Each structure stands twice: as structure tokens, then as C-alpha cells.
Amino acid sequence: MIPDSFKQDLLNRVDIVDVVSRYVQLKKGGANYLGLCPFHGEKTPSFTVSPAKQFYHCFGCGVHGNAIGFVMAYAALGYIDAIKELAASVGMQVPESRPATPAEAARKERETDLYAVMEKAMEFYRAELKKSPKAIDYLKGRGLTGEIAARFRIGYAPDDWQGLKGVFPEYEDKALVECGLVIENEGKRYDRFRDRIMFPILNQRGSVIGFGGRVLDDGEPKYLNSPETPLFEKGREVYGLVQAREGIHGSGLALVVEGYMDVVALAQFDVGYAVATLGTATTPVHVNKLLRLADELVFSFDGDAAGKKAAWRALEVSLPLAQDNKPVKFLFLPDGEDPDTYIRKHGKESFERLVRDAQTLSEYLLDELRSQSNLATAEGRSQFLAAAKPHLQKIAAPALKLQVLKEAARLSGLTQDEASLLLAPEIAKPAHRQPAPAKKPFTAPSTPEWKLLSYVVARPALAGEIDTSVIDMSLPESQALKALADHFLADSGGAGAHEAASSAMLVEDFQNSPHAEILFAAQANTMDLADTEEHARLQVQHALWKIEINRKNSFIKALGEKLRQGKLSKEEHLQYGQMITEVKALERRLQTEGRAGAR
Numbered sequence: 025m026i027p028d029s030f031k032q033d034l035l036n037r038v039d040i041v042d043v044v045s046r047y048v049q050l051k052k053g054g055a056n057y058l059g060l061c062p063f064h065g066e067k068t069p070s071f072t073v074s075p076a077k078q079f080y081h082c083f084g085c086g087v088h089g090n091a092i093g094f095v096m097a098y099a100a101l102g103y104i105d106a107i108k109e110l111a112a113s114v115g116m117q118v119p120e121s122r123p124a125t126p127a128e129a130a131r132k133e134r135e136t137d138l139y140a141v142m143e144k145a146m147e148f149y150r151a152e153l154k155k156s157p158k159a160i161d162y163l164k165g166r167g168l169t170g171e172i173a174a175r176f177r178i179g180y181a182p183d184d185w186q187g188l189k190g191v192f193p194e195y196e197d198k199a200l201v202e203c204g205l206v207i208e209n210e211g212k213r214y215d216r217f218r219d220r221i222m223f224p225i226l227n228q229r230g231s232v233i234g235f236g237g238r239v240l241d242d243g244e245p246k247y248l249n250s251p252e253t254p255l256f257e258k259g260r261e262v263y264g265l266v267q268a269r270e271g272i273h274g275s276g277l278a279l280v281v282e283g284y285m286d287v288v289a290l291a292q293f294d295v296g297y298a299v300a301t302l303g304t305a306t307t308p309v310h311v312n313k314l315l316r317l318a319d320e321l322v323f324s325f326d327g328d329a330a331g332k333k334a335a336w337r338a339l340e341v342s343l344p345l346a347q348d349n350k351p352v353k354f355l356f357l358p359d360g361e362d363p364d365t366y367i368r369k370h371g372k373e374s375f376e377r378l379v380r381d382a383q384t385l386s387e388y389l390l391d392e393l394r395s396q397s398n399l400a401t402a403e404g405r406s407q408f409l410a411a412a413k414p415h416l417q418k419i420a421a422p423a424l425k426l427q428v429l430k431e432a433a434r435l436s437g438l439t440q441d442e443a444s445l446l447l448a449p450e451i452a453k454p455a456h457r458q459p460a461p462a463k464k465p466f467t468a469p470s471t472p473e474w475k476l477l478s479y480v481v482a483r484p485a486l487a488g489e490i491d492t493s494v495i496d497m498s499l500p501e502s503q504a505l506k507a508l509a510d511h512f513l514a515d516s517g518g519a520g521a522h523e524a525a526s527s528a529m530l531v532e533d534f535q536n537s538p539h540a541e542i543l544f545a546a547q548a549n550t551m552d553l554a555d556t557e558e559h560a561r562l563q564v565q566h567a568l569w570k571i572e573i574n575r576k577n578s579f580i581k582a583l584g585e586k587l588r589q590g591k592l593s594k595e596e597h598l599q600y601g602q603m604i605t606e607v608k609a610l611e612r613r614l615q616t617e618g619r620a621g622a623r
């Protein structure tokens with residue numbers, strides 16, 4: 025846990041304009057900076073960064089966040105890693121909120137050791153490659169230049185049972201086994217990787233966490249990976265991400281292929297946006313990680329039975345994660361081909377055409393299901409619908425879901441309404457949390473409560489001055505205001521009161537709250553607001569009067585109804601008249617002061 029005070033310090037210290045400018049070209053426009061949104065494709069800039077308020081908002085796709093959020097989304101880093109990276113950029117050291125237990129400290133130290141071991145092994149394999157004409161010939165034979173081999177830090181594990189002894193004189197060290205470099209069997213120790221081309225697997229920060237080894241001849245197994253170790257979890261990592269990051273940003277596209285050689289061969293042909301899963305089925309972590317970086321995800325699979333099975337698995341994982349503005353597609357290469365062989369035979373242009381024409385997730389899903397049922401019969405069509413149902417229910421992206429529903433209805437000879445009746449009852453609940461912020465456009469309510477919320481969001485210090493008891497709590501904007509006021513009151517005792525009120529910190533504190541969407545919309549709404557505290561206070565007062573007027577008016581309406589029915593008591597009669605007078609007075613005051621305030 026990183027203490028809140030540190031996050032406040034950090035958000036005060038970094039400048040979001042600097043942070044974003046490292047990745048996105050920004051131009052000054054009024055009080056804010058504008059650029060092309062890196063999170064959705066656009067031709068005119070709607071990505072807005074506020075230097076005064078230290079947050080960004082895209083008026084195109086709705087992404088919203090502070091500097092920490094930007095680094096997380098753009099660099100696909102976890103929360104802690106994003107904070108660490110930002111802290112490092114301004115020379116701050118992230119504190120541990122409590123001292124590590126001896127066991128944790130030992131584990132951490134151990135991990136540091138293991139990273140060093142892996143790094144050393146990689147350098148050893150790289151040096152061995154230079155010494156091995158056989159390995160060099162092999163790579164040349166596959167069309168790879170020295171430059172690409174260096175970029176992917178490719179090496180060679182010599183044909184030697186204890187080759188690593190050359191670089192680790194303490195071959196008995198248990199770290200070698202822990203890293204998966206050495207195998208211990210009945211008291212004997214030997215290198216896991218022998219006579220193999222070595223592909224280091226890097227984590228997002230570029231540290232070596234594992235290796236993939238490929239045989240040079242027809243030996244078995246053709247590919248051998250590091251086992252799971254304290255550093256390496258296959259379901260979380262993809263091969264080649266560090267090298268592909270730039271290519272993914274440039275093209276907006278991430279291509280997932282099956283093998284290391286595919287990634288490397290594609291890079292050799294200047295297709296720089298490919299990564300590979302590491303001998304495991306696609307996991308949600310993989311998909312989320314890549315969808316954070318790319319606008320479009322294309323899975324490429326071999327056309328054989330194993331490839332088709334892996335593709336179906338990737339489809340199932342992607343259903344809840346695909347987004348309407350971030351499509352997931354499937355590319356099946358001709359039988360017997362993989363990206364490596366294909367691009368060498370047909371070249372970059374032809375390969376990229378295949379990528380462009382890849383099947384959409386919905387096409388692939390419905391084609392597969394259709395092929396399993398005979399749509400010429402009523403029973404076949406029912407079977408098709410039954411098979412489609414669980415998949416349809418998993419789709420979280422609303423437009424995609426509707427499209428699939430429509431198409432499924434068409435194929436089964438039903439109207440969309442009929443298909444909805446059959447398929448939709450359980451559709452409403454989202455299957456998964458979306459990996460990125462919700463993309464549906466937010467419609468601002470036209471209530472005075474919304475206006476009030478906007479002003480308070482822009483100047484959170486005002487939250488403490490508002491009596492929330494008069495507000496209609498059934499409105500979501502009122503509930504958000506209440507939460508904001510409570511939050512501010514709880515914080516204002518501490519020394520960090522001022523910081524707690526900052527817009528960037530507000531993003532931090534509310535990003536996981538049920539009020540996040542409306543609060544962030546209110547922030548975006550007041551992005552250009554540069555008025556004085558005095559004026560803001562006046563606006564808040566006016567909004568409160570309007571709320572009071574609305575409240576009294578609904579009361580007057582109820583009493584008026586009673587009056588018409590002749591059921592009004594004497595007391596109520598008095599009240600009725602008094603209220604009408606009060607409302608008139610408030611309206612007059614609002615009019616005069618409103619005019620004065622506008623001047």
C-alpha cells in the first residue's frame with residue numbers, strides 16, 4: 025500500500041502536460057492542451073489536458089484520469105508500477121507504508137538476485153551465439169539479420185550438459201534451479217537448455233524473466249520454455265511486448281501470434297506490432313494488457329486443428345473484454361503456414377493485407393456456430409440459438425452484442441424482438457469489468473443539482489459549505505455531491521486538506537467509486553471554468569436557490585391538487601399561500617442577483 029500523502033505529493037510534483045507530452049503531441053488551446061487521443065482513433069483532437077486541474081479528458085471516447093491513470097493506460101502498467109515510474113521521473117522514492125516482514129524482505133532480495141541471475145544467463149547465451157557458426161548459420165538461414173537478433177537479444181545455449189558452469193562457477197547455487205535454468209534430478213544437475221536458440225522473455229520493464237529455447241534441427245520438443253518461477257508467470261506475459269510497444273502505438277494494432285520465431289520474423293520484415301503468447305492458451309490478462317495498448321487486437325492462428333482450438337479459446341476469453349471501439353479479430357493462415365513462413369514467401373504487403381482482412385469476432389463466432397447446426401431445419405435453427413446464447417451473454421460491449429443478436433436472429437429466421445426474448449433476459453448484467461473506462465457518451469442532466477455538482481467538483485473546497493440535507497437525494501448527481509462533501513469533510517481535518525481537494529487527487533480517490541462516471545463528467549464539464557472562487561460561490565448559491573424553488577414548487581403542486589379536490593385544511597391553506605410568496609421572492613432574488621453576477 026502506498027500512502028495517500030505520497031500520492032498527493034507525487035501528483036503535485038509531476039505535471040500531467042509533461043507526462044502526456046512524452047507520448048502525445050499536444051497543442052495549447054485556451055486554458056488547456058489538445059491532442060489526438062491515444063486511446064481511440066481520431067482525426068481531430070478531442071483529447072484535452074488541463075494543466076490547472078492536472079487531469080485529462082477525451083471528449084471523443086470519454087477516457088478520464090490523472091497522471092497516474094495516464095501512465096497506467098498508456099504504458100499498460102499496473103497501479104504500483106505506474107506510481108513508481110512517475111516517481112522515478114521526478115526523483116521521488118516510493119515509500120513502503122510499513123516495514124517489510126523479514127520473510128518479505130528475504131523474498132524481495134531473492135527476486136533481485138534472480139533477476140541478476142537471468143540477466144547474466146542471457147549475456148552468456150548471447151556471447152555463445154557469437155561463438156557458434158552453427159547457430160549463426162541457422163538464424164541466417166531463417167532470414168534474420170544481426171540487428172534483429174540483437175534487438176531481441178537472441179542467444180544460443182551450447183550443446184553442453186553444464187554449459188552455464190562457464191558463467192556461474194557456483195553451479196550448485198539453488199538460485200539456478202529456482203530460475204528454471206538448471207534441472208536437478210536424483211542428485212545430478214544439468215542445464216535445462218542445451219543446443220537451442222535462446223529467446224529471452226522480458227517483462228514490461230525489460231528485465232529477463234524467462235527463456236524460450238528452439239531446437240536447430242528436427243529434435244523434440246521443438247520449443248522449450250522456462251518453467252513457472254517466482255519471476256515468470258506464463259498466463260500474464262507475452263513475448264516481444266517491449267520491442268513491439270512502439271509498433272503497436274504507431275499502427276494502433278497488436279497482433280498475437282503463436283511463436284517467438286513468428287514475432288522475430290515479422291519484425292525482420294518491419295511488421296513491428298506482433299507479440300506471442302508463451303506456450304499457453306490466451307488468458308484474460310493477455311487480452312486486457314494488449315487492449316490497453318492497442319485500438320485493435322488481431323489473433324493469428326495456424327489453420328490446423330490445434331490452431332483452431334486455440335483460436336476458439338481466445339474467442340471465449342475475448343467475448344467479455346472486446347470493446348465497441350476496440351475490435352478483436354481472428355486471422356487464419358492457409359493450412360501449413362505460420363506467420364514466419366508466410367511472410368518470407370509472400371512478403372510484408374501480402375501479410376498485412378491478411379491482417380487487415382481478418383475475420384471479426386462476431387463473424388468468427390457465428391460462422392463457427394453455424395457450421396455446427398443445420399439451419400435448413402427448425403431444430404437446427406433452435407440448436408444454433410441455444411449454442412449462441414451463452415456466448416452472446418458474455419459479450420459486454422453493447423453495440424457488438426446488439427450486432428451479434430441481430431445477426432443470430434437473421435440466421436435463425438426470427439425477428440430481432442423474438443431473438444431478444446429468447447436470448448436477452450440474462451443479457452443485462454455485465455459479465456466482466458471493462459478493462460478501459462466506459463465509452464458510452466455521458467448525457468449531462470439539466471438539473472440545478474448537476475450544476476451544483478459541477479461547481480463543487482471544480483472547487484471542492486465549496487463542498488464543506490453546502491447543506492446537503494435540502495437536496496433531492498434520489499438524483500445520482502446529488503448522491504455524488506453528498507459523497508464528495510463527506511469525503512472532503514473527512515479529509516479537511518488533516519494537513520493534506522488542500523491537496524485532498526485537488527482535481528487530480530479527486531480522480532485518484534473516486535476512480536473506483538460508484539460515482540466515478542458522473543464526477544468525472546462533471547470535471548470534464550468544468551474543464552474550461554477559470555472563474556474566481558467568489559463567482560463560483562455565487563453560482564453555488566444560485567443553484568441552491570433553484571433547488572429550493574423546485575422543492576417548494578412540488579409541494580405547492582401537491583397542495584394545489586388537494587385544493588382542487590376541496591381537501592385542503594385551513595393550516596395547509598396558509599402554508600400554500602406562504603410558499604407561493606416565498607417562491608416568488610426567491611425567483612426575484614435569483615433574477616436580480618443572476619443579472620448582477622453575469623456582469
Ligand SMILES: [Zn+2]
Pocket residue numbers: 061062063064071082083084085086087
Ligand atoms: Zn479518446
